Amino acid sequence: MAGAKKGLVLLDFWVSPFGQRCRIALAEKGIPYEYSEQELLGAKSDLLLRSNPVHKKIPVLLHDGRPVCESLVILNYLEEAFPDASPKLLPADDAYARAQARFWAAYSDKVYEVGTRLWKLKGEPQAQARAEIVQVLRNLDGELGERSFFGGEAFGFVDVALVPFVPWLPSYERYGEFSVEGIAPRLAAWARRCAERDSVAKSFHPPEKVDEFINLLKKTYGIE
C-alpha cells in the first residue's frame, strides 16, 4: 500500500480489555509495534474511522497500513502472519485443541457482555445478569479444572482472551454481590497466576481505575 506506515500500529484505548488482548499477545510474542491511544468518548480520529468504518471501534491492528479489526480476529492474525514468533498461542498440530481454544475464547466475551449489563441495569434484569455471570464464571472454572492455564501447561489463546477481564471482576463482584473466590476458586487462582506474567502486568490497570471508568461511563449514559 503506497505511502502506508510500515510495521504494526495498534489503535487502542487504555482501559479496553479487547485492546489488552492484543497488547498481551504482542508482548508474549515479542513483536514490536507502535501503540496509538485513541479518543473514544470525544471525537474519533480520522485514522480510526477510516480503518474501522464498519464498527468504528478499537482495537484495530494496522499492518503496513492494512487494518485488521476485532480482537480475536487480530489474535488469529498474529498467530498466522508471524509464524516464526513464539510462543504459539494455539497448538500447531492439534485441530481439536484449536477448536476448543476458539470456542472458549469466544465464550470469554460473555464475561464483559454480561458484566456490562450488571452495572448498567437495575431490578430484575440486573438479577438476571448476576445469575448469568455467576454461571459463566463457574463454567470457566470448570473448563480450567486443575490445570495451570486454559492452554494447559502454557499460557495460551484462551488465557490471553480472558485475562483482560480480571481487573473488571472486583467491580462485577460489588455490583453482583458475589465473590469469584467463592464461586470459582480455581479461576481466582488462575487470575493471580496470570497477573504475575510480565505481558499481563504491564498492560493491566488497577481495579480502582477500572471502577472509576465504569462510573464515568455511567455518568455518560445517565445511569444512577
Added chain:
Amino acid sequence: MSSSPPVKLIGHFASPFVHRAAAALRLKGVPYEFIQEDLENKSELMLANNPIHKKVPVLLHGDRAVCESLVIVEYVDEAFDGPPLLPADPYDRAMARFWAHFMDTKCRTPLVLSFLTEGEQQEGFLKETKENLALLEAQLDGKRFFGGDSVGYLDIALSGMSRWMAVFEEMTGVSLLADDDFAALRRWAKEYTSNEAVMQCLPGIEQIKGHFSATAKKDKVKAVATAMQQQQ
C-alpha cells in the same frame, strides 16, 4: 485409505447454523451421519456434548465434540483433507473471519427483526439491514464467491442469505435482496445454492417455510423479537 473415527452431526434440517457445519463437511468430502434433533425436546446426546450452550449444531468426531457453527467450520477445514475452506493468506483469512463475525454480531439481529417487527420499528431495522447488505455486496467485488472462484469459509458463514432470507421475504412480504442494489448478492445466492456439494445439505424453500410456519405462533414470534431487541 486410512480409517478415521466416524463423524456425526447433531442438527436440525431448518437451521442455517447447522447448514454451515453440513456444508463444510460436504465441501471437504467428509462422510457423516446426520442426527436430527427435536429442538422442543432436546436429546441427552446433544445436551451432554454441548452443556454450555445446549444448541445445534454439534459435531461429533469420534469422541470429540465441537460446538458453535463457525468453530466447526474451521475445525473441519483443519482436521480433514480436501479443498481448503479458508484462504491461504493471513490477511485474507482475517478478512473472512471479520465478515463472518460481522454477520453474526452486527448484521443478524436487525436482519431478523426486519421480518419480525412492524411499522416504524420495522422501517428502522430495514434501513440498518440494507446498509449492512450493501457492505456485503461490496465485499463480493465482482467475484463469483466471497472466497473467489470457489465456495469458501465466508460463503458458508453467509449462507443464510442464500436461502433463508428468500424464505422469510416470501413469508412476510418484506423485500430485501430483491432490491436493485443487491444484484451481486442475488447472483451469489444462485451460485451458492447451485453448488453440487452445497445442494446435498441445503433444505428447500418449501421445507423451510413449512418448518417456520408450524413453529411460528404470533406470541412466540413476539417473544423472540422482544428478546433479540433486549440483547442489542
